[in-house]
Amino acid sequence: DIQMTQSPSSLSASVGDRVTITCRASRSISTYLNWYQQKPGKAPNVVIYGAASLQSGVPSRFSGSGSERDFTLTISSLQPEDFATYYCQQSYFFPFTFGPGTKVDI
Amino acid sequence: QITLKESGPTLVKPTQTLTLTCTFSGFSLSTSGVGVGWIRQPPGKALEWLALIYWDDDKRYSPSLMSRLTVTKDTSKNQVVLTMTDMDPVDTATYYCAHRTYYGSGSYSLFDYWGQGTLVTVSS
Numbered sequence: 001d002i003q004m005t006q007s008p009s010s011l012s013a014s015v016g017d018r019v020t021i022t023c024r025a026s027r028s029i030s031t032y033l034n035w036y037q038q039k040p041g042k043a044p045n046v047v048i049y050g051a052a053s054l055q056s057g058v059p060s061r062f063s064g065s066g067s068e069r070d071f072t073l074t075i076s077s078l079q080p081e082d083f084a085t086y087y088c089q090q091s092y093f094f095p096f097t098f099g100p101g102t103k104v105d106i
Numbered sequence: 107q108i109t110l111k112e113s114g115p116t117l118v119k120p121t122q123t124l125t126l127t128c129t130f131s132g133f134s135l136s137t138s139g140v141g142v143g144w145i146r147q148p149p150g151k152a153l154e155w156l157a158l159i160y161w162d163d164d165k166r167y168s169p170s171l172m173s174r175l176t177v178t179k180d181t182s183k184n185q186v187v188l189t190m191t192d193m194d195p196v197d198t199a200t201y202y203c204a205h206r207t208y209y210g211s212g213s214y215s216l217f218d219y220w221g222q223g224t225l226v227t228v229s230s
Contacts, residue, residue: 001169031214032214032215034214034217043202043204043220043221043222043223044153044217045220046216046218049214049216050209053210053214055216087152091214091216095155095167095169096143096158096215098152098153098154100152101152101153
């Protein structure tokens with residue numbers, strides 16, 4: 001299985017801050033990397049697919065970059081509704097493994 | 107509008123078999139490229155990918171759980187069923203089903219619609 005790691009595991013930020021989360025795959029996955037946002041008690045929602053493509057309906061303050069093994073999710077100006085846990089997921093090899101998550105809170 | 111909903115028991119005893127049903131609307135599982143996946147999340151922990159069934163009945167499983175998992179589809183009923191045998195307390199989790207789609211020339215696979223999830227507790 002491909003192992004996914006994320007850093008940091010949690011971070012504290014304020015509204016308006018620029019936030020960057022990193023994800024690393026244990027082997028190259030090209031750009032087959034998705035980012036999901038999950039709020040407490042809710043199902044995840046995809047925000048980025050293909051490492052850098054913004055899912056329809058997701059605000060443009062979210063962006064993704066990276067390829068091969070190293071990826072980043074950036075929120076350019078954190079909004080109150082962005083406080084959540086973010087998971088990366090690779091979709092290059094089965095099983096489609098998720099990272100351990102990064103909790104973004106105040 | 108795509109919706110999915112998981113149903114099944116909320117409590118199962120150790121060694122029992124869990125059967126969960128995902129009932130969906132707004133898409134057909136006979137449409138090329140479409141799939142339905144199962145993902146679970148133990149309380150306070152990360153997401154874990156379990157299985158995926160495609161429109162052509164191709165099935166993929168998590169290797170660590172493959173011996174215990176079976177996924178089937180009933181296209182006429184718009185349902186996908188996940189069966190997990192020999193349940194253990196460590197299998198206590200919220201179980202989600204999700205619609206799989208793909209985008210782009212690279213055929214990027216993603217779960218774009220999710221059910222609300224169902225919490226399954228394994229306890230005697």
